[in-house]
Amino acid sequence: MRDIQHIEIPGHTLSVRVDPGPEREGRPALWPSVGEYPIYDPFLYTTMTTDDERNHRFRAALAHLAPDRRILDIGTGQDLLWAREGVQAGARHAVAIEVIEDAFHKAAANLPALESPDRITLLLGESTRLRFAPRADVCVAEIIGSLAGAEGAAAVLADARTRLLEPGGLVIPHRAVTLAAAVRLSDLLPEQPVAFAEAALPYLRSIFGWHGSPFDVRLRVENPPADALLSEGAPIEVLDFNGDLQTQQRTTTHLAITRSGLVDGVLTWLNLWCLPDEEPLDALSMKTNWATIYLPLFDSPVPVEPGDVLELTFAAALSDDRVHPDYQLQAVLRTADGQQRRGSLISPHHGGAFRSHSLYRDLFPAG
Numbered sequence: 001m002r003d004i005q006h007i008e009i010p011g012h013t014l015s016v017r018v019d020p021g022p023e024r025e026g027r028p029a030l031w032p033s034v035g036e037y038p039i040y041d042p043f044l045y046t047t048m049t050t051d052d053e054r055n056h057r058f059r060a061a062l063a064h065l066a067p068d069r070r071i072l073d074i075g076t077g078q079d080l081l082w083a084r085e086g087v088q089a090g091a092r093h094a095v096a097i098e099v100i101e102d103a104f105h106k107a108a109a110n111l112p113a114l115e116s117p118d119r120i121t122l123l124l125g126e127s128t129r130l131r132f133a134p135r136a137d138v139c140v141a142e143i144i145g146s147l148a149g150a151e152g153a154a155a156v157l158a159d160a161r162t163r164l165l166e167p168g169g170l171v172i173p174h175r176a177v178t179l180a181a182a183v184r185l186s187d188l189l190p191e192q193p194v195a196f197a198e199a200a201l202p203y204l205r206s207i208f209g210w211h212g213s214p215f216d217v218r219l220r221v222e223n224p225p226a227d228a229l230l231s232e233g234a235p236i237e238v239l240d241f242n243g244d245l246q247t248q249q250r251t252t253t254h255l256a257i258t259r260s261g262l263v264d265g266v267l268t269w270l271n272l273w274c275l276p277d278e279e280p281l282d283a284l285s286m287k288t289n290w291a292t293i294y295l296p297l298f299d300s301p302v303p304v305e306p307g308d309v310l311e312l313t314f315a316a317a318l319s320d321d322r323v324h325p326d327y328q329l330q331a332v333l334r335t336a337d338g339q340q341r342r343g344s345l346i347s348p349h350h351g352g353a354f355r356s357h358s359l360y361r362d363l364f365p366a367g
Helices: 040-049 052-065 081-088 102-114 154-165 197-210 357-365
Strands: 003-009 012-019 030-032 071-073 091-099 122-126 136-141 166-173 175-183 218-221 236-238 247-258 261-263 265-273 292-296 302-304 310-320 326-333 340-347
Touching: 003 197, 012 197, 012 357, 030 197, 052 081, 052 136, 052 166, 071 081, 071 154, 081 091, 081 122, 081 136, 091 102, 102 122, 154 166, 175 247, 175 292, 175 310, 236 247, 236 310, 292 340
Parallel strands: 071 091, 071 136, 091 122, 136 166
Antiparallel strands: 003 012, 030 218, 175 236, 175 265, 218 292, 247 310, 261 302, 265 292, 310 326, 326 340
């Protein structure tokens, strides 16, 4: 069973399908992807600051790279987390930048209570529009999305390397990769409806209210069962923050189907390295605030068998804000008997179509 509830944004009343099932630890749930948008609240900040898988990797990288250096923390948040950790690790000074005004003012209120507050300079604004001197030696930025580049990491950190870091300066994290595997959405939500978690409704309202109108948000799946994947995972987006960092990219990946089932899209997840030689954080197999993202490709599920191949072309290009990427996917499913089925998705950071795909028409029923 699914409920229909309504959310109000200026000029719109939207119907939304909602899963009435109880929230509980480990239960799969469907949410909008939220990290790309300036809608952070105490709950979202808490999920990040208590993320042990993330935190111990960033702390280890700072312990290795921060001592006696100047650091830059982009997206410092209300807790000035990595600026504070960098100073505790021995950094001479930290510049902490926050673009969300509410988070900036909370950070400013928290700063005097920190150890060595005189070693932290807090700035309000977009890092791509700010300047300071002297430049930093190390940049730490937790602006990585569940789709690795979705929060603008490529554009922001390419700019930081050019303008805000000393020549040869280093970035934490070192590398981020988005992987994808073939799936059917209903298999990711077993024995429950394809519908948003009720707790997700305020975030849908905030995203649409921020933009001024609804659009087809990316779909975050929490706690997906691993046995729902019908292929191995393969990289579709690669961000080398200390190497050849590209703000636009286009890759073609072949996902070999490994078991029989039905496919209507792909599930994507993050691998993240804070230092080059460490074991990466894997958002599919580890408990972390980064979730998996489902991207629909076909209007209806397509039968697949081992030996079939899903050829997936993934393209990222900067949106009109010149920071956050728009994504485009083209898929060709080639079956072992020579048949082909084509699918596609255009997933802009903001704007674009609303209810363009059968899945979104189902999640946001008309009337």
